Amino acid sequence: MAGKSDFLFGIRSVIEAINSGKEIEKVLVKKGLRGELYDELLETMKEANISWQSVPVERINRATRKNHQGVIAFVSAITYQDLENSLIQVFEDGKNPLVLVLDGVTDIRNMGAIARSAECAGVDMIVIPEKGGAPINADAVKTSAGALQHIPVCRVKNLFKAVDYLKKSGLQIVVATEKARDNYTKVDFSVPTAIVMGAEDKGVSAQVMKISDADTKIPIVGKISSLNVSVAAGILIYEAVRQRSL
Template identity: 80%
Template sequence: MAQKSDFLFGIRSVIEAIRSGKEIEKVLVKKGLQGELYEELVETMKEAGITWQAVPIDRINRATRKNHQGVIAFVSAISYQDLENTLIGLFEDGKNPLILVLDGITDIRNMGAIARSAECAGVHAIVIPEKGGARINADAVKTSAGALYNIPVSRVPNLYKALEYLKNSGLKIVAATEKANDDYTKIDFTGPTAIVLGAEDKGVSAQMLKICDTGAKIPVVGSIGSLNVSVATGVLVYEVVRQRAIVAE
């Protein structure tokens, strides 16, 4: 169940929150909801580019029994950053970009753990999809040990187009996948790089693999087939740290 600090409820409250610039993750609306105020809400969400979902009333009641009027909005614990502005800023500052792109990672604790490893290793930004990804709430921030306050996170409507933009901007796109031919230590991470990580059960999606320049696999010698994605993240980003430190010597 969401914590009180994670959501707003009531049609007018949600409208005003959107107009005031609050970072809204998503909005749940009772199926069949109608009326002028509802139409105003829909128009406000469209203008702000906020996604919403029509759900049975029971789903909203599970979050709160207060006078929600059939509408509940989940509020992000962080402020999202524009990907293009972030990347331009990195190049202007003379940085060698290292960006993580999370494809289908929905577990909040994994999200937090990934952010913690990323921040410690000097990753410059994390890219997540608007739909099909973990919601960054208080639990995610806590698991990250506050790292989600320190590392820019960009939430994009189309992950494939985001990868396309990064590739066209000169970044090497590396997919973390057991299907790769090369061990992760054989990949050159010394230049601008984006590492794509997928959910543990499905991995990086076939569509995303198509645009990646190469794949990197982490050898697994035990009986369990794969590492936790947050652990895999730590392995990969610290290989980047190792390689870049050698080049800098």
């Protein structure tokens, strides 16, 4: 559950928040809720393309016992950026794009740690899926030491299409996977690159793997079979920094 500062409650409060442009992660609505104000909320959510879920009132009560009127909205701690506009800006600024794509990274602390490394290394943006990724709430921002307030984060509906767009825009797609043959030092990170990191249990999706230009691994010589995804991301990001500084 998100921290107390990450949600607001009450039908009118949620409607006003949506209309004011706040980044809403999702809305929980009590099952069986009815009325004109509720209908207005539904229409507002549909127009803003905000996802909502009908749940038992007990679930909402676990978040707050105040007069929530059967509605609670989880608010993002950051403002998400548009992927296409962000990439265009990178090219217009004359930069050599370095993008980090997170495919199924769901742990908030990992998300924060990855963002911190990415911001320190000058990564141009982080791309995450709208569903199936870690929520960016106050805990994630805190873990990132504030980095999530500075690095552009692009949240996309379809991660595969986003990666395909990056590829068609001239970026090589490099996938981190323990099944790769070559170590990460053999990848040429000096060209425009999008590094794709997957969940620790499932890895990068097969669909994204199919359109990748290169896959790579970090050698493991100890008894533990894999690195934490935030550590692995940091290693690959700084290999790109190293190569680009030569």
